[in-house]
Each structure stands twice: as C-alpha cells, then as structure tokens.
Amino acid sequence: MAPQYTVVVFDLDDTLIDTTAVLVPDALARVAAAAQVTVPDLDARGKSIDEVLAPAGPLSARARAAAAAAWYAPDLPPLDPKPGAVAMLRALAPHARLFLLTRGAHARQQAKVDAAGLRAHFEAVIVRPIEAAGSKRDDLTAILERCGIAPAQCLVVGDDVTDELAHATALGCGRCDIANVTFDEIVARVSAGSA
Numbered sequence: 001m002a003p004q005y006t007v008v009v010f011d012l013d014d015t016l017i018d019t020t021a022v023l024v025p026d027a028l029a030r031v032a033a034a035a036q037v038t039v040p041d042l043d044a045r046g047k048s049i050d051e052v053l054a055p056a057g058p059l060s061a062r063a064r065a066a067a068a069a070a071w072y073a074p075d076l077p078p079l080d081p082k083p084g085a086v087a088m089l090r091a092l093a094p095h096a097r098l099f100l101l102t103r104g105a106h107a108r109q110q111a112k113v114d115a116a117g118l119r120a121h122f123e124a125v126i127v128r129p130i131e132a133a134g135s136k137r138d139d140l141t142a143i144l145e146r147c148g149i150a151p152a153q154c155l156v157v158g159d160d161v162t163d164e165l166a167h168a169t170a171l172g173c174g175r176c177d178i179a180n181v182t183f184d185e186i187v188a189r190v191s192a193g194s195a
C-alpha cells in the first residue's frame, strides 16, 4: 500500500528553482566584483561565503565583508520556477500540507521565494540559517510536531543527499531525490496515498 503522505516538505535551491545554472554564476560574479577576488567556478550551491572564498586564499577583512554582502544579498536576476514546478504544487495542494524548507541567508532565501512567485503555495516558508548551529533536521522535526504526524506521513523532496534527503532518512520520512523523480511522479506518489 502506498504511504499516506499528508505533509510534503520541499527544498528550494535546485529543487524548485534552477540555482546552479541561474543564481550561482550571478552571485559569484557579484562576489568577484565586490571583493576584487577571482572566485573559481565551483559548485558553490549551499555554501557559506567562507567556503566559497577558501580557494582564493586569505582576504582582507574589508574584502571578506564585501564578498559576504554580495553573496548573501537579496539582489537576484530574473527568476522562474523550474518548468512544471507550479503545476505540481497546485496538484499537490488538495492532498497534502506543503512546506518550503531552505537553507541560506534569510533575506536572500525569502527574496528567491517571492521572485519565483512560490510563496502562496506553501503553508510556511522556513529558512535554516547557513551560518548558525543546527540543521534542516531540527526544522523537519518541528514540522512533524506542528502537524502532529508520524515521520512516515511526511515526504521530503530535495536534491541534496547530504542535507534534506539524509535528514529525511534519519527521521523516517519518505524522500524524493529530484535527480531521479519527475514532478509528475511526485504528484502520483502523494495523491495515490491519499485517494
């Protein structure tokens, strides 16, 4: 029998929006301009500014501050959800409570949600600070408690096998790695359980 998912928790970056292709190059360019530093074209998704800058070697405090301001700024290029993302969220709405759980700088993550027009689809948007203690596991636990459900009733959808997907497994939630599952398959999985 299909699991009865009553709550679906989505990651944002590279799950509902194309962070790697659209946002990371833009942010790296702004960091380079702000700090006058050559930043390698690395997989910077989900990294703190110190992780991004590490390959460039030591920086002055002023340059580091300028780079951090650019990296975390809520200035975004035009941003659309991934194709099919909004249709999926609309299709899921009758079947489950939807949450967005994203890790990063608060203002920047909130700006992404609004720029992509995603906010109205979620009961709550939760930002896990990137430069603070704790992890998305704490937020997933809080969502389970808020909704009064068992972990098996919660499906976590994301792209990071070391972050939200690992926490889903550790807590006993269902998980969808969007590298392997289409948006249509997510709708089918959730609606099948609640039919």
Ligand SMILES: [Mg+2]
Binding pocket: 011, 012, 013, 014, 015, 158, 159, 160
């Ligand atoms: Mg992600």
